[in-house]
Amino acid sequence: MPELHLISVKSLEALISACRKGDRTAQRELFEALSPRMYAVCLRYAGNADDAKDILQDGFVTVFSKLDSYSGSGSFEGWARKIFVNTALMHLRKNDALRMSDDIAEARDLSAREATPLEEIGYRQLIGLISSLPSDARTVFNMYVVEGYSHKEIARQLGIPEATSRSKLQRARVQLQEMIKKLRSND
Amino acid sequence: MTDKEFDIKIRQKVEDASWEVPEGVWEGVSAGFDKAAAGKKRILPVFWWRFGGVLAAAAAVVLAVILWPGKKGGFAVVEKTDSPEIAVVTETDPDVPVPILTDADAKGPEASGTTTAVWRPSAVPTSSSQPIMQASDEATASTESSAVSVENSAVSDNGSAAVDASAGAAVGDPSAGQPVSSDAATQSVEHADAVAEHAADAPAEAAGFPADPFTEPGPVRQPLHVALSGSGNAIFGMKTGSASARSGIQRAPVRFKAPTQTGVSQAGGKVMYGLPVTAGLGARFYVTPRLSLGTGVDYTFLFRRFSGTYNEVALSESGSPEVVRSVTSDVIFNDQHFIGVPITLYYDFLQHNRLRAYVHGGGEIEKCVRSHYRIPGGSEIVSFREKVKGVQWSVGAGVGLSVRVSQHLSFYVDPTLRYYFKGNQPASLRTVQPLMVDVNAGFRFDI
Numbered sequence: 050m051p052e053l054h055l056i057s058v059k060s061l062e063a064l065i066s067a068c069r070k071g072d073r074t075a076q077r078e079l080f081e082a083l084s085p086r087m088y089a090v091c092l093r094y095a096g097n098a099d100d101a102k103d104i105l106q107d108g109f110v111t112v113f114s115k116l117d118s119y120s121g122s123g124s125f126e127g128w129a130r131k132i133f134v135n136t137a138l139m140h141l142r143k144n145d146a147l148r149m150s151d152d153i154a155e156a157r158d159l160s161a162r163e164a165t166p167l168e169e170i171g172y173r174q175l176i177g178l179i180s181s182l183p184s185d186a187r188t189v190f191n192m193y194v195v196e197g198y199s200h201k202e203i204a205r206q207l208g209i210p211e212a213t214s215r216s217k218l219q220r221a222r223v224q225l226q227e228m229i230k231k232l233r234s235n236d
Numbered sequence: 237m238t239d240k241e242f243d244i245k246i247r248q249k250v251e252d253a254s255w256e257v258p259e260g261v262w263e264g265v266s267a268g269f270d271k272a273a274a275g276k277k278r279i280l281p282v283f284w285w286r287f288g289g290v291l292a293a294a295a296a297v298v299l300a301v302i303l304w305p306g307k308k309g310g311f312a313v314v315e316k317t318d319s320p321e322i323a324v325v326t327e328t329d330p331d332v333p334v335p336i337l338t339d340a341d342a343k344g345p346e347a348s349g350t351t352t353a354v355w356r357p358s359a360v361p362t363s364s365s366q367p368i369m370q371a372s373d374e375a376t377a378s379t380e381s382s383a384v385s386v387e388n389s390a391v392s393d394n395g396s397a398a399v400d401a402s403a404g405a406a407v408g409d410p411s412a413g414q415p416v417s418s419d420a421a422t423q424s425v426e427h428a429d430a431v432a433e434h435a436a437d438a439p440a441e442a443a444g445f446p447a448d449p450f451t452e453p454g455p456v457r458q459p460l461h462v463a464l465s466g467s468g469n470a471i472f473g474m475k476t477g478s479a480s481a482r483s484g485i486q487r488a489p490v491r492f493k494a495p496t497q498t499g500v501s502q503a504g505g506k507v508m509y510g511l512p513v514t515a516g517l518g519a520r521f522y523v524t525p526r527l528s529l530g531t532g533v534d535y536t537f538l539f540r541r542f543s544g545t546y547n548e549v550a551l552s553e554s555g556s557p558e559v560v561r562s563v564t565s566d567v568i569f570n571d572q573h574f575i576g577v578p579i580t581l582y583y584d585f586l587q588h589n590r591l592r593a594y595v596h597g598g599g600e601i602e603k604c605v606r607s608h609y610r611i612p613g614g615s616e617i618v619s620f621r622e623k624v625k626g627v628q629w630s631v632g633a634g635v636g637l638s639v640r641v642s643q644h645l646s647f648y649v650d651p652t653l654r655y656y657f658k659g660n661q662p663a664s665l666r667t668v669q670p671l672m673v674d675v676n677a678g679f680r681f682d683i
Contacts, residue, residue, distance in 0.1 A: 092255055098258070102261060106265055109265040118566060138562075142563075172249045173253075176250055176255070205501065222239060222242060225246075226242070
């Protein structure tokens with residue numbers, strides 16, 4: 050089964066319709082189409098492969114359970130991605146991985162630094178680096194930079210002050226920058 | 237490179253990234269999906285059982301009223317005469333229903349007190365899985381569904397119009413203030429006319445009458461009103477789900493602040509509201525032939541479904557509140573149960589043969605006795621009950637019309653415009669759309 054972005058709209062609609070009716074073959078096909086991208090999302094949030102696998106599993110259970118609530122407006126992948134992000138957040142909360150540390154990162158601006166050689170880094174390496182960030186900073190970074198949440202929304206979702214969200218993001222940026230440079234210097 | 241440029245580069249690299257899925261994930265998903273489907277089926281029957289319970293309770297009230305043994309006795313027919321006697325009372329066959337009033341100009345209610353049970357359920361289902369739901373971003377016309385309304389008029393004890401104490405009303409006693417003939421052969425009061433014309437002037441007193449030598453004054457039986465009614469709600473100007481998120485109680489996390497108490501917060505997006513369901517019992521007391529006051533007890537059920545987050549907050553070692561558990565769900569169920577006391581004034585502005593038209597207005601005070609949340613999150617379902625302080629005030633006004641279609645059957649329609657005042661109440665259809673139209677309609681049987 051090709052990945053979701055390669056399936057035509059009509060085929061996807063037919064697939065979703067069959068999944069709603071409980072067609073197990075259709076559900077397997079949708080899983081095959083969606084899972085590679087969603088697993089990458091889970092890896093970014095989880096910090097390790099085992100947790101990412103659990104999040105992926107729970108996320109798909111929720112996707113199939115809530116399929117009736119997908120109205121058809123907007124991208125299906127976007128709708129599913131939101132579910133996986135929420136599932137990841139729940140998983141992290143359950144494991145107490147979202148407890149915000151007290152240290153506040155200095156608000157160092159990256160503008161004075163030399164350009165980061167991101168072009169030389171593959172996405173797999175980058176995902177690995179993001180996964181190795183502290184869980185609180187990693188979560189805020191993923192939600193803000195990749196998912197596009199605002200600090201207000203992140204603060205509401207995580208139950209933290211907006212200022213904490215900003216400081217965690219900055220900390221993640223700085224740490225990621227340093228890890229990328231270190232990786233390049235080791236090559 | 238600025239922060240923004242850095243973010244853009246990161247996002248471009250990872251947002252569409254793919255990764256090989258480990259073995260065994262699909263098997264886990266398949267097993268988990270079956271388990272979740274089994275859990276989902278349990279939720280719907282609970283809702284239907286509750287709805288069925290309301291139906292059963294209303295049906296029980298109707299049956300109780302219908303089967304309640306009424307007082308037997310002959311009807312007393314009062315006729316005006318031109319003789320010096322004020323009235324002649326003729327006892328009739330108790331098995332033959334005879335209207336109490338023979339004077340065409342006689343006005344006023346059949347009884348000085350009525351007991352009313354009203355049930356106003358929601359509309360017909362809009363989908364197979366969630367029958368009583370409608371999206372907050374769709375305009376909805378008024379709908380009707382079956383309901384039960386019971387109206388039981390008081391039964392007076394005897395022809396001298398002593399009011400039945402069980403009706404709780406001693407208003408408009410026709411006997412008070414009227415000259416009582418000492419002639420034992422006649423009934424000294426024009427019973428029906430006195431009820432209509434003198435109830436406003438005469439305070440409630442139970443006075444006896446001299447015995448009629450030709451007939452014993454038997455109990456005057458008031459007709460028993462049993463009504464079946466259907467009702468529904470019309471919604472004016474639906475608001476979006478994001479607007480609804482600002483209404484009602486705002487639990488932690490409040491904007492820009494960390495949660496300080498356990499509660500559920502509503503995320504933006506679509507919110508599904510169920511139509512309100514109300515059942516009640518009431519009594520109506522006529523203070524004049526046209527003016528009556530009604531009160532009673534109402535029960536109302538409200539329901540909504542939305543996406544949001546449940547935060548459980550506890551005090552940390554330092555004494556500050558911190559979130560110890562947080563569950564985010566796209567489908568949170570909230571049911572709210574209100575007990576209310578309405579007070580309504582009715583004025584019959586038209587009473588003519590088969591037709592009766594009236595206006596009514598009043599208010600109601602309601603207390604939310606239970607607000608319960610069910611938050612399905614992943615493999616767990618969190619249940620949370622919130623304490624609701626304060627009360628819900630509302631005012632309403634409308635017109636009503638009843639038409640007698642046969643000897644024992646009347647049809648009535650009671651549209652009411654109702655406004656719910658803002659207060660510290662849970663978010664619901666009332667807080668999103670405080671101005672609503674209730675339409676009660678049904679049939680009233682005279683037994």
